[in-house]
Amino acid sequence: MTVMTGTKPLACGVGGGLEPPLAILAELTHRCPLACPYCSNPLELEAQSRELDTATWKRVLDEAAEMGVLQVHFSGGEPLLRRDIEELITHASGAGLYVNLITSAAALDRARIERLRDAGLHHIQISFQDTEAKEADRIAGFPSGHERKLKAAREVVAAGVALTVNAVIQRSNIDHAEAFIDLALELGAGRIEIANVQYYGWALLNRPALMPTREQLIRMDEKIRARLPSLKGRLVVDYVVPDYYARRPKACMGGWGRRFMNITPSGKVLPCHAAETIPNLAFETVKDRSLAEIWTDGPAFAAYRGTAWMPEPCQGCEFKEVDWGGCRCQALAIAGDASATDPICERSDKHALVAELAERDSTAGQAITYRGYVTRK
Amino acid sequence: MSEAAPITEEANLRLAPGVMLRQDRTRGSWVLMAPERVLVLDEIALEVVRACAQGKASVSEGIDALSQSFDAPRSDITSDVLDLLTDLRNRGFLVS
Numbered sequence: 001m002t003v004m005t006g007t008k009p010l011a012c013g014v015g016g017g018l019e020p021p022l023a024i025l026a027e028l029t030h031r032c033p034l035a036c037p038y039c040s041n042p043l044e045l046e047a048q049s050r051e052l053d054t055a056t057w058k059r060v061l062d063e064a065a066e067m068g069v070l071q072v073h074f075s076g077g078e079p080l081l082r083r084d085i086e087e088l089i090t091h092a093s094g095a096g097l098y099v100n101l102i103t104s105a106a107a108l109d110r111a112r113i114e115r116l117r118d119a120g121l122h123h124i125q126i127s128f129q130d131t132e133a134k135e136a137d138r139i140a141g142f143p144s145g146h147e148r149k150l151k152a153a154r155e156v157v158a159a160g161v162a163l164t165v166n167a168v169i170q171r172s173n174i175d176h177a178e179a180f181i182d183l184a185l186e187l188g189a190g191r192i193e194i195a196n197v198q199y200y201g202w203a204l205l206n207r208p209a210l211m212p213t214r215e216q217l218i219r220m221d222e223k224i225r226a227r228l229p230s231l232k233g234r235l236v237v238d239y240v241v242p243d244y245y246a247r248r249p250k251a252c253m254g255g256w257g258r259r260f261m262n263i264t265p266s267g268k269v270l271p272c273h274a275a276e277t278i279p280n281l282a283f284e285t286v287k288d289r290s291l292a293e294i295w296t297d298g299p300a301f302a303a304y305r306g307t308a309w310m311p312e313p314c315q316g317c318e319f320k321e322v323d324w325g326g327c328r329c330q331a332l333a334i335a336g337d338a339s340a341t342d343p344i345c346e347r348s349d350k351h352a353l354v355a356e357l358a359e360r361d362s363t364a365g366q367a368i369t370y371r372g373y374v375t376r377k
Numbered sequence: 378m379s380e381a382a383p384i385t386e387e388a389n390l391r392l393a394p395g396v397m398l399r400q401d402r403t404r405g406s407w408v409l410m411a412p413e414r415v416l417v418l419d420e421i422a423l424e425v426v427r428a429c430a431q432g433k434a435s436v437s438e439g440i441d442a443l444s445q446s447f448d449a450p451r452s453d454i455t456s457d458v459l460d461l462l463t464d465l466r467n468r469g470f471l472v473s
């Protein structure tokens with residue numbers, strides 16, 4: 001989620017100089033017909049029996065609008081598997097929220113799109129696994145999925161709903177990154193996310209199968225950057241570069257506890273979707289307290305908010321309020337400590353390890369592990 | 378393909394699909410809401426969007442209206458308005 005300001009800073013807040021979040025990601029369910037090996041859901045998926053009911057989600061949407069949240073992203077899993085999705089869209093839109101739907105589009109026909117639109121939906125985002133059907137279906141673990149997505153995307157545009165093509169980039173499709181742009185233009189999308197896989201959860205498990213080589217990355221980057229000027233005014237491009245080969249960390253989530261809340265199917269409120277990988281963080285649920293209370297002083301949000309928690313060299317770094325210390329989940333995954341300097345940063349003493357891991361995994365050739373429910377032993 | 382041409386007075390502009398002009402009561406500002414983006418408008422940008430980018434009037438008519446309501450010579454404001462509209466179009470908030 002990007003925020004741009006004209007001349008005015010985004011001021012005000014929920015108290016104590018803290019700004020309210022701009023967006024919430026409402027993960028309505030972890031159920032999904034696709035089995036993508038880079039799914040952002042946790043390895044331990046939440047069961048349908050634990051999902052919040054309609055009334056609770058409505059209350060949460062009201063609380064979000066009330067505290068100053070501007071956009072809601074209905075996501076999952078596959079949010080269209082919830083029978084109350086139209087009802088929740090109507091409620092969110094009625095509360096004044098801008099409503100995004102992030103869907104696999106595996107079961108999205110024209111009639112459904114029109115019902116969603118009439119309920120108050122503003123924007124649909126459809127993920128694509130490749131530009132070639134056979135390969136896309138292999139990655140998603142869903143035969144004929146690509147064909148369905150193409151059909152649904154055309155219907156979305158025809159129904160007058162804004163469309164984003166979400167191109168998830170990894171080793172097997174990185175050479176098609178430009179073809180994804182052509183696909184978005186051909187479909188009439190207003191926006192494309194060229195989103196290199198971020199390695200958490202399922203993607204971390206599958207990193208040896210997904211990590212591109214440095215050469216692939218350089219080639220893609222040159223091609224994409226050469227295309228960008230000609231796309232101005234035709235296609236909005238959100239380009240997420242893979243950070244394993246980077247020298248400076250990303251401002252993950254726009255800074256921990258600064259812009260964003262993630263709500264899981266059972267109602268846990270997280271600072272980002274991977275936050276549950278961090279041990280010893282206590283997560284409250286929407287059943288415990290209101291969203292505003294959780295945002296203001298919930299322990300998980302307070303843990304890495306601002307700059308006070310930062311170790312050296314971050315504490316003395318001139319970029320500390322630019323990247324907000326990068327990504328805590330990545331610090332945990334690579335450096336083994338969620339409070340450490342993000343090892344993506346060249347000032348981290350673990351930085352050399354990142355390129356080493358990336359280069360090793362990029363030539364590993366491991367089979368992929370598909371996302372799915374697993375029985376814990 | 379080269380970059381899109383700058384907006385001229387003859388253009389007819391409207392908000393792009395999925396873009397909405399909304400008041401953000403919590404923060405006391407007006408914003409353009411777009412897929413996964415929020416653009417906070419200052420007072421001038423708000424008036425320019427209202428006058429020139431709602432699909433009701435041409436840019437030229439919008440500039441006439443702005444010139445009147447701000448009591449500013451048309452020639453003083455035209456290029457600034459066109460620059461702002463071109464920028465908003467290039468960033469995907471407006472379409473012609």
